[in-house]
Amino acid sequence: MNLSLGPLTYCWSKQATFEYYEAVASTDIDTVYLGEVICSRRRELKYKDYLELANLLTNQGKKVILSTLTLIESASELIELKRIVTNGEFAIEANDMAAVNFATEAAIPFVAGPNLNLYNRASLDIMHKKGMTRFIMPYELSKFWLQQVLAGNPTAFETEVLGYGYIPLAHSARCFTAKHHQKPKLDCQIICQQYPKGILTQTQESQPLLRLNGIQTQSAAKINLINQMSAMSAMGVSYFRISPSGLEDIALIEHISNAQMAEQSNLSLEGNIKDCNGYWHAEPGMNLNLNTIT
Amino acid sequence: MELLCPAGNLASLKAAFNAGADAVYLGLKDDTNARSFAGLNFSAAQIKQASQLAKQQNRKLFLTLNTFAKPGHENRWQQAIDLAAELNLDAVICADISLLDYASRTYPGLALHLSVQASATNVAALSFYKQQFNIERAVLPRVLSVKQVKDLAKISPVDLEVFAFGSLCIMAEGRCQLSSYVTGQSPNTGGSCSPANHVRWQDVGTDKLTRLNEVLIDKSSQDEQLGYPVVCKGRYQTNDEMTPEYMLESPTSLNTISLIPELAQAGIRSLKIEGRQRSPAYVTQVTQVWRQAIDSYRQSPETFENTLKRQPQWHSALNKVSEGQVTTLGAYERQWQ
Numbered sequence: 001m002n003l004s005l006g007p008l009t010y011c012w013s014k015q016a017t018f019e020y021y022e023a024v025a026s027t028d029i030d031t032v033y034l035g036e037v038i039c040s041r042r043r044e045l046k047y048k049d050y051l052e053l054a055n056l057l058t059n060q061g062k063k064v065i066l067s068t069l070t071l072i073e074s075a076s077e078l079i080e081l082k083r084i085v086t087n088g089e090f091a092i093e094a095n096d097m098a099a100v101n102f103a104t105e106a107a108i109p110f111v112a113g114p115n116l117n118l119y120n121r122a123s124l125d126i127m128h129k130k131g132m133t134r135f136i137m138p139y140e141l142s143k144f145w146l147q148q149v150l151a152g153n154p155t156a157f158e159t160e161v162l163g164y165g166y167i168p169l170a171h172s173a174r175c176f177t178a179k180h181h182q183k184p185k186l187d188c189q190i191i192c193q194q195y196p197k198g199i200l201t202q203t204q205e206s207q208p209l210l211r212l213n214g215i216q217t218q219s220a221a222k223i224n225l226i227n228q229m230s231a232m233s234a235m236g237v238s239y240f241r242i243s244p245s246g247l248e249d250i251a252l253i254e255h256i257s258n259a260q261m262a263e264q265s266n267l268s269l270e271g272n273i274k275d276c277n278g279y280w281h282a283e284p285g286m287n288l289n290l291n292t293i294t
Numbered sequence: 295m296e297l298l299c300p301a302g303n304l305a306s307l308k309a310a311f312n313a314g315a316d317a318v319y320l321g322l323k324d325d326t327n328a329r330s331f332a333g334l335n336f337s338a339a340q341i342k343q344a345s346q347l348a349k350q351q352n353r354k355l356f357l358t359l360n361t362f363a364k365p366g367h368e369n370r371w372q373q374a375i376d377l378a379a380e381l382n383l384d385a386v387i388c389a390d391i392s393l394l395d396y397a398s399r400t401y402p403g404l405a406l407h408l409s410v411q412a413s414a415t416n417v418a419a420l421s422f423y424k425q426q427f428n429i430e431r432a433v434l435p436r437v438l439s440v441k442q443v444k445d446l447a448k449i450s451p452v453d454l455e456v457f458a459f460g461s462l463c464i465m466a467e468g469r470c471q472l473s474s475y476v477t478g479q480s481p482n483t484g485g486s487c488s489p490a491n492h493v494r495w496q497d498v499g500t501d502k503l504t505r506l507n508e509v510l511i512d513k514s515s516q517d518e519q520l521g522y523p524v525v526c527k528g529r530y531q532t533n534d535e536m537t538p539e540y541m542l543e544s545p546t547s548l549n550t551i552s553l554i555p556e557l558a559q560a561g562i563r564s565l566k567i568e569g570r571q572r573s574p575a576y577v578t579q580v581t582q583v584w585r586q587a588i589d590s591y592r593q594s595p596e597t598f599e600n601t602l603k604r605q606p607q608w609h610s611a612l613n614k615v616s617e618g619q620v621t622t623l624g625a626y627e628r629q630w631q
């Protein structure tokens with residue numbers, strides 16, 4: 001099974017983003033997704049910067065896929081989307097049917113992102129006919145769902161599963177980071193840049209629950225399916241996705257790249273925020289199922 | 295502009311028609327729709343009855359099929375489409391591309407409305423669904439401003455329906471996993487957001503604690519107005535701010551009655567009232583007010599603004615049935631975003 005690095009969901013400075021991907025380039029990771037998937041108001045990195053990063057990573061032997069915006073509301077966002085889809089060099093991850101539309105029009109193959117709501121085999125087969133080469137399993141689905149969907153014909157298209165990192169849970173018109181700072185979205189001053197891992201949100205009993213990242217809401221806990229990698233591989237999953245959270249990812253990538261070490265990996269059970277793995281085991285996503293630790 | 299009202303049972307359906315609904319949407323008594331609550335919704339026989347009533351009164355009836363077909367159980371969703379075709383219902387409201395595909399190939403004459411759960415918010419996405427499945431109409435997610443709705447209406451390849459009143463979902467519908475993160479069930483999979491069997495209220499001293507699968511969503515005083523507990527309407531803390539805050543949204547409902555002129559001028563085909571889970575009394579109350587408001591706009595568009603001012607009882611009637619007795623324009627208003 002290959003490792004992939006999902007798109008960066010946070011708004012980091014251009015410098016921090018370049019430093020991160022320069023470090024990524026030195027790892028053994030197979031595939032890197034690049035692009036702004038959350039908010040078109042974030043302009044730290046522009047299209048040409050992403051292409052520069054893409055070339056930097058490609059030169060180091062990585063496969064690069066350009067990710068596209070998840071919530072598309074305006075004509076200008078569609079123009080930018082079309083530019084990315086028709087870039088002519090790199091594959092794309094479609095995170096909205098608008099991207100699928102542009103890709104099919106131009107007969108360009110695409111990776112179906114986690115928010116296209118492909119919840120059964122028939123839907124995946126329709127997308128496959130339209131040019132889908134791979135799909136990212138919707139986050140809330142389980143290994144049982146995947147087994148059933150891949151049964152009989154696991155190789156028609158590739159499957160990727162989010163295996164490590166904070167889980168994107170929702171997208172809104174409202175920017176929760178700006179709201180927290182009593183700013184309207186139109187004058188947000190890109191306040192989300194102050195939160196490189198989002199705003200940790202806890203219940204009134206100090207239970208970490210969510211992470212507010214601009215218009216996106218994420219899980220407070222990281223999903224951790226490292227100890228499920230051989231099971232995934234046996235089911236026909238071809239990519240294990242890590243969602244970027246910081247330079248600490250680099251050590252993690254190297255650790256998981258060493259398959260034997262990965263098998264011995266333990267879940268993080270200590271500290272304030274425990275990992276979670278509920279979705280994979282068909283439980284509430286926030287759950288940590290300890291019975292499956294091998 | 296069509297007034298489209300919810301019905302969770304035959305009593306609500308009759309209430310909606312009596313109060314002046316042009317059309318009603320309803321769902322089957324199973325997980326094929328996102329209001330899969332015990333005691334709610336229609337058997338196949340009841341839908342047949344509903345369809346006869348609608349035809350007698352020359353109203354429209356739409357079948358809501360807005361969850362995603364579960365692997366191994368696809369036939370349950372397909373049979374619902376078969377039923378809609380057999381009863382000659384006016385449309386099926388659907389988000390799953392495999393079902394849109396099935397319906398458009400099997401019953402080309404059956405009108406398809408793209409459910410809000412498909413999260414289609416732009417002309418390229420709408421065009422995709424139009425080209426692939428020949429959808430006739432799309433329900434817009436509650437994430438667009440009025441300006442964006444108007445811009446989209448100018449170029450949309452299909453008719454548009456918008457949410458006019460009811461519970462306010464603040465996320466792009468169909469792409470929200472907050473409920474399943476906490477309870478294991480989401481509208482997409484289990485057929486409900488924040489399922490009731492995971493909700494627990496607890497009295498501790500003078501506080502009322504609201505829990506969802508044991509997670510503390512809110513702590514309030516006994517006399518505070520409470521909404522239905524959902525993750526996005528809870529009060530939480532951050533590391534730098536210990537005073538609990540509605541970090542996402544407070545318990546409030548959507549009310550767009552003041553937008554009727556703009557929505558009408560934009561050519562919006564249908565105004566949707568949320569609330570299949572609500573009582574027949576709610577349906578009557580809300581339908582009556584909206585019927586009067588739409589009619590008075592039709593009769594005299596220029597004076598509608600004044601009419602609205604002279605009818606404070608419309609607002610008070612709607613507020614009374616609103617969550618937290620508070621209403622908002624939500625994302626339609628830029629400031630809210």
